[in-house]
Every structure is written in structure tokens, then in C-alpha cells.
Amino acid sequence: MKKPIIITTVVIAAIIAGLSSTVFTQNNSSDEIILSDAEQSAGNTETIMVTTTTNVVTDLVENIGGDNVSVTGLMGPGVDPHLYRPSANDVKKLQDADIVFYNGLDLEGKMGDIFVKIGREGTAVWAVSENISHESLLSLDNTGHFDPHIWWDAELWMEAAKVVATGLSEYDPENSQAYEKNLQEYLTQLEELDQDSLEKMNSISQGQRVLVTAHDAFQYFGHAYGLEEMAIQGWSTDSEAGIREIQNLADEISERKIKAVFVETTISPATIEALTAAVQDKGHDVVIGGKLFSDAIGEKGTSEGTYVGAFTHNVETIVNALK
Numbered sequence: 001m002k003k004p005i006i007i008t009t010v011v012i013a014a015i016i017a018g019l020s021s022t023v024f025t026q027n028n029s030s031d032e033i034i035l036s037d038a039e040q041s042a043g044n045t046e047t048i049m050v051t052t053t054t055n056v057v058t059d060l061v062e063n064i065g066g067d068n069v070s071v072t073g074l075m076g077p078g079v080d081p082h083l084y085r086p087s088a089n090d091v092k093k094l095q096d097a098d099i100v101f102y103n104g105l106d107l108e109g110k111m112g113d114i115f116v117k118i119g120r121e122g123t124a125v126w127a128v129s130e131n132i133s134h135e136s137l138l139s140l141d142n143t144g145h146f147d148p149h150i151w152w153d154a155e156l157w158m159e160a161a162k163v164v165a166t167g168l169s170e171y172d173p174e175n176s177q178a179y180e181k182n183l184q185e186y187l188t189q190l191e192e193l194d195q196d197s198l199e200k201m202n203s204i205s206q207g208q209r210v211l212v213t214a215h216d217a218f219q220y221f222g223h224a225y226g227l228e229e230m231a232i233q234g235w236s237t238d239s240e241a242g243i244r245e246i247q248n249l250a251d252e253i254s255e256r257k258i259k260a261v262f263v264e265t266t267i268s269p270a271t272i273e274a275l276t277a278a279v280q281d282k283g284h285d286v287v288i289g290g291k292l293f294s295d296a297i298g299e300k301g302t303s304e305g306t307y308v309g310a311f312t313h314n315v316e317t318i319v320n321a322l323k
């Protein structure tokens, strides 16, 4: 709505909406209903320009915003947000937006200053994690940071969905009912996903409920769905995995006879491959159980291109490998 061309479109659309309501009113006795339809479509014509960071956040905003928003995501599938440095073009996309939604909790570690700057310049900037209570957040040893990977607990992601609905309604109160309706429908989907995942995880025997990955993206997932989580790296990918860490983990995997470990779509498989080789050297035959979506979901248009689809893929991959 910052560009004059959009205002023109809005005016034309409003005129068309007005004209069509006149035409229909003449042919229909139920004037009241027809008029309220026309009013509604006139209200829907202003597209809110939203810029997001990860494609997990993009998917969330698209679900809550529906047709009223046009979302530009900066990071596509396979992009690691911990290391992501925005280009000049990205900064422009953030500045041109009506609203910016990002994950927060330092996930977008190299972008913090930009969010502060564009917020000060007057753009509405929201961290979708901002309403999650500190008691619900997990922290990691020695860092003093909260773990940012909240989306792998569907219940916490419901809190993020509420923040998006609030942010959109504050900017665009005329369509707040539509955002509320979308929110309620999406919360129902997430609730089902949460319950379904819990049931599927319960089919894995207790001793195999261990999730070994390259980086610490699944603490919330493990906490919510009853798996112990072990990773070669800490929560950020901004550090090299040490040989000693790989050896320690290999010892534990072979002692506990853990069947499978997992690679991630946003991380090079090299460290996990080094880990499986180290375990096999100890005489235990561990396999790579599949690829998990961690800091990004899949390609748009595929079944894993939505949060719910990517989550379901992860659950099924883990269950199939560890059951």
C-alpha cells in the first residue's frame, strides 16, 4: 500500500465492486445480503504487503493472511537462517513491506540490527515467537540463549499463529474477522497435527526414541513428542563440529544400538556421514534414516512445501527408521 499503483487498483476495484452490487440489487430482492457482500469485497481489495524471513514463517503468514496478503519470503528451501546475511535487495524488500514477520529468538542471527532499523523507520515488525512464555522456551547449555526452533512443537507454533493474526488485524482492522476465521481453522489443523504426531511417535519402542541429527534443531520436537535429542553441533550452525564431539556421539550410538541417524535439508550431510562411519568403525551398523526438514520446509507446490506437510514428512521418516 506504499505504492501509488496499488491505491489506483484499490479505487478501481472499489468502483467495480460498487457497480456490481448495483446490478445485482436490481435483480434480487434480498438487498441487505447483496450489499454486505459488496462491502466485504471492497474491504478485501487492499493487499497487505508482507515480507518474511524463513519459508516456515512465510507459510504461516500465508495461512493466516489468505487472499488479503501478498507475502515475500527472503529465504527459500534449503537456506540456513543462522548464517543468512541479507542482500541490499532483501533490505529493500523489508523496507517496502507494510508488515514484517520474522521468527526471532536470534534464529536470524545476522539480521537483528535490520529489524530494529526498519521498525524505527515505521514499519510494523513482529517476531512470531514473541508471545511464548519463558517457561515454555528451552535453553541450551553455556550460551545464555533460548533455542529458536519453536516451530517443531506444533503447540508452540499455535502461539506464533496467534501473533500473526494479531499483527495483521492491527494493521488491517477492517479484515480482522477474516484473519480470526483463518486463525481458528489453522489452529484446528495444528491441533490435529500435534495429536497425530504424538500417537505415531508412541509406536517407536522406548529404547529407540532417540533423534540424532547434525544440529540442535529438534529440542522442542523431542520435548513435545517424547524423543531424546542428540546433535553434533549446538543450536546454531555457526560453529564447526569437532572430531571429539563426533567420537563421543559415535560411542553412545553404538553402546545404545540406535538404529538410525538423520540428515537435514539445510545442513551439509558431511558431519552425519562422518558420524555413521565412526559408528560403523565400532562395529554397530547404523543407517541414515532419511532427510529431515529442520530450518526450512520444502519447495512450494510440493506436499512438503507447507509446514504441516514438512512436519508430517519428518514424523513419518523418523517413525519408519526407528520403529
Ligand SMILES: [Zn+2]
Pocket (backbone or CB within 6 Å): 082, 149, 215, 216, 217, 235, 236, 237, 294, 295
Ligand atoms: Zn537451526
